[in-house]
Amino acid sequence: MDNQIEVIIKEEKGRIDKVLNDRLTEYSRSQIQQWIKNQHVSIDGKPIRANYKVSAGDQILIEIPEPEELDLVPENLNLEIVYEDDDVVIVNKPQGMVVHPSAGHPQGTLVNGLLYQIKTLSTINDVVRPGIVHRIDKDTSGLLMVAKNDRAHEALAKQLKDKTSLRKYVALVHGEIPHEKGRIEAPIGRSKVNRKMQDVIEDGKPAVTHFEVLKRYEGYTLIELQLETGRTHQIRVHMKYIGYPVAGDPLYGPKKTLKGNGQFLHAKLLGFEHPTTGEMMVFEAPLPELFKKTLKQLKEKD
Secondary structure (H helix, E strand, O other): OOEEEEEEOOOOOOEHHHHHHHHOOOOOHHHHHHHHHOOOEEEOOEEOOOOOEOOOOOEEEEEEOOOOOOOOOOOOOOOEEEEEOOOEEEEEEOOOOOOOOEOOEOOOOHHHHHHHHOOOOOOOOOOOOOOEOOOOOOOOEEEEEEEOOHHHHHHHHHHHHOOOOEEEEEEEEEOOOOOOEEEEEOOEEEOOOOOOOEEEOOOOEOOEEEEEEEEEEOOEEEEEEEEOOOOOOHHHHHHHHOOOOEOOOOOOOOOOOOOOOOOOEEEEEEEEEOOOOOOEEEEEOOOOHHHHHHHHHOOEOO
């Protein structure tokens, strides 16, 4: 254990796990509680209990244990490779698949499948994210670009940062949106209420989403969205914020919603300048069968 954090209490009051959670925003409350349980949190060399209430002047020492090493196993997951050359791979990720391994998802991820099907992947990210330039949520389907070498990775990542790449999504949302187009500009950051969620907050990172109505149904609207920024859960948070949450969304949507395997959100189109040839490349993926079937069951508005 060579990673230590020292927190000095000034004015805060309350249970130590809550106080630390407010101060150490990059860690979840459950993670902090686990450290306390495993006696990695101490004051004056003595481990403290979870119900300890902090006092002004407390010097809290946290010894962060080394993360468990994940054994990356290539798996034959029959990934749908839309395109591949010496630099880039375009994958159509199915709904329900996590992009890269983590403690809760050591196997069955897109990375496990890539390691089986693709000979070489870029090494810029950490060991559990080879080739991964950007992500989409577990229960969002659709297109992802993957880099096969570091030069391509840097070029693709720069396009995302410079907002020159093209990303379009299709979503089915609750409610009938009255106008044809819209632009949502609202900063996004971690929710102050639920650490697993994102929210529109004053001190969040800038986030811009554009949308256009494709079709209206009774109680629902099918929309196409284009991202200017790529914040965590951006579309889901922004649509909830304006009162039209994504159907099927277990985190941000209503409890009474359409049956499915999570949110009805699909990364339909991906465009970028090829890192070697400079050619503009655009790829599209059709809606998943469940998404199409659900739309057929809805009643269209005239």
